[in-house]
Amino acid sequence: MKVLVINAGSSSLKYQLYDMRDESVLASGRVERIGMDSSIVTHEPAGKPEVRDVSEILEHVTAVKRVIDMLTHKEHGVIGSMNEIDAVGHRIVHGGEVFKSSVLVTQDVKLEIRRLFDLAPLHNPAHMMGITAVESNLPHVPQAVVFDTAFHQTMPNTSYLYPIPKVLYRRHKIRRYGFHGTSHSYVSGQAAAYLGMPLKSLKMVSCHIGNGASCAAILNGESFDTSMGMTPLEGLMMGTRSGDIDPAIVPFVMNKEELTLNEVNSMLNKHSGMIAISGISSDMREITEAMEDGDKNAKLAFDMYVYRLKKYIGAYAAAMNGIDTLVFTAGVGENSAAVRKAVCEGITFLGIELDDERNAIRSKEAREISKDSSRVKVLVVPTNEELLIARDTYELVKAAHSS
Numbered sequence: 001m002k003v004l005v006i007n008a009g010s011s012s013l014k015y016q017l018y019d020m021r022d023e024s025v026l027a028s029g030r031v032e033r034i035g036m037d038s039s040i041v042t043h044e045p046a047g048k049p050e051v052r053d054v055s056e057i058l059e060h061v062t063a064v065k066r067v068i069d070m071l072t073h074k075e076h077g078v079i080g081s082m083n084e085i086d087a088v089g090h091r092i093v094h095g096g097e098v099f100k101s102s103v104l105v106t107q108d109v110k111l112e113i114r115r116l117f118d119l120a121p122l123h124n125p126a127h128m129m130g131i132t133a134v135e136s137n138l139p140h141v142p143q144a145v146v147f148d149t150a151f152h153q154t155m156p157n158t159s160y161l162y163p164i165p166k167v168l169y170r171r172h173k174i175r176r177y178g179f180h181g182t183s184h185s186y187v188s189g190q191a192a193a194y195l196g197m198p199l200k201s202l203k204m205v206s207c208h209i210g211n212g213a214s215c216a217a218i219l220n221g222e223s224f225d226t227s228m229g230m231t232p233l234e235g236l237m238m239g240t241r242s243g244d245i246d247p248a249i250v251p252f253v254m255n256k257e258e259l260t261l262n263e264v265n266s267m268l269n270k271h272s273g274m275i276a277i278s279g280i281s282s283d284m285r286e287i288t289e290a291m292e293d294g295d296k297n298a299k300l301a302f303d304m305y306v307y308r309l310k311k312y313i314g315a316y317a318a319a320m321n322g323i324d325t326l327v328f329t330a331g332v333g334e335n336s337a338a339v340r341k342a343v344c345e346g347i348t349f350l351g352i353e354l355d356d357e358r359n360a361i362r363s364k365e366a367r368e369i370s371k372d373s374s375r376v377k378v379l380v381v382p383t384n385e386e387l388l389i390a391r392d393t394y395e396l397v398k399a400a401h402s403s
């Protein structure tokens with residue numbers, strides 16, 4: 001069975017085509033700048049050179065059509081015709097309280113995803129465009145949806161409720177949902193397999209630190225708490241998102257600076273975090289380089305980023321009454337030895353001993369970066385949200401065929 005995985009954003013659409021017989025990636029790529037004058041398609045067929053194409057792609061329907069064109073292209077293609085695509089799996093950021101696991105797309109499922117637009121205005125409408133675009137281009141192909149929030153549905157109410165009037169939860173479902181669940185779930189499973197221990201026996205903190213960043217406390221293999229909240233704005237300091245701030249700052253700034261709701265939202269989501277403090281970039285690579293060149297603001301941004309991460313790891317160690325595994329993943333977690341070192345060196349009291357040589361090794365494989373004597377095992381585990389989406393999609397479609 002061949003499964004196409006799609007992660008549709010408002011102006012981009014990332015894809016990977018899997019052959020589920022051996023879980024190999026036949027091709028991957030992305031369409032960027034959808035709706036703008038020059039959209040860019042980057043297509044990477046396995047074992048062949050990357051192809052880039054600039055054209056006008058005004059809507060997601062056209063973007064999906066271009067993806068199919070690329071996949072079936074005479075020269076750059078990896079399949080003979082679109083009939084070889086057996087199923088499509090989508091990443092959906094917000095599944096609210098309704099979706100505790102992945103499901104096949106039906107009219108009811110689409111209705112529920114639409115109902116959640118309010119809770120994830122930046123993400124869910126774009127995902128829905130991805131689903132309808134596939135419906136138009138591949139009308140008979142089953143589709144599945146895999147939610148960022150699903151893994152965190154095991155959190156106890158002490159973790160997910162906010163101490164605000166309860167009526168707001170009843171009326172508007174205001175609560176912590178948590179995100180990056182597919183990634184936290186994948187890396188926790190990989191970490192346990194690497195250690196040769198049952199996942200259920202571990203007290204793990206998983207740090208998914210990429211553009212968006214979140215920590216999860218994983219107890220007995222289940223999400224016990226996580227740093228992102230009702231939306232992906234809460235928690236850690238991120239590339240352009242503030243993470244935790246005093247909520248009173250919001251009305252205060254709106255009043256003093258005469259900002260609208262949209263403006264204050266944009267300030268906290270797009271103009272805060274690393275970019276705001278460094279004044280340079282949201283990208284950890286550029287921050288680290290500037291810091292090494294002596295830039296004080298870059299150093300402050302780096303130090304704040306690390307400090308806030310350490311506080312969450314400490315908080316989750318306390319929340320679970322201990323920690324035995326610390327996992328780093330996503331763009332920064334997998335690639336920045338400097339961030340991992342700064343974090344681990346500041347929390348040795350937890351029983352963490354970093355091995356500098358191991359930490360400096362660059363690899364795409366899961367690996368241990370703590371010393372053999374370290375009580376807490378520190379691992380780098382490359383995430384693979386797409387593979388988990390492909391697996392869930394495959395299982396759901398297979399089950400539907402056999403029932």
Ligand SMILES: Nc1ncnc2c1ncn2[C@@H]1O[C@H](COP(=O)(O)OP(=O)(O)O)[C@@H](O)[C@H]1O
Pocket residue numbers: 209210211212239282283284285330331332335336
């Ligand atoms: N070699 C590196 N060193 C430090 N940071 C890196 C490196 N490579 C990637 N990153 C960071 O990873 C971030 C992207 O992470 P990623 O998980 O790909 O994000 P997303 O999936 O949210 O777009 C970049 O913004 C960059 O800061």
Ligand SMILES: CC(=O)OP(=O)(O)O
Pocket residue numbers: 093148179180210211212213232
């Ligand atoms: C939920 C979220 O923040 O996702 P991303 O890291 O892809 O921005």
Ligand SMILES: [Mg+2]
Pocket residue numbers: 210211330
């Ligand atoms: Mg990501």
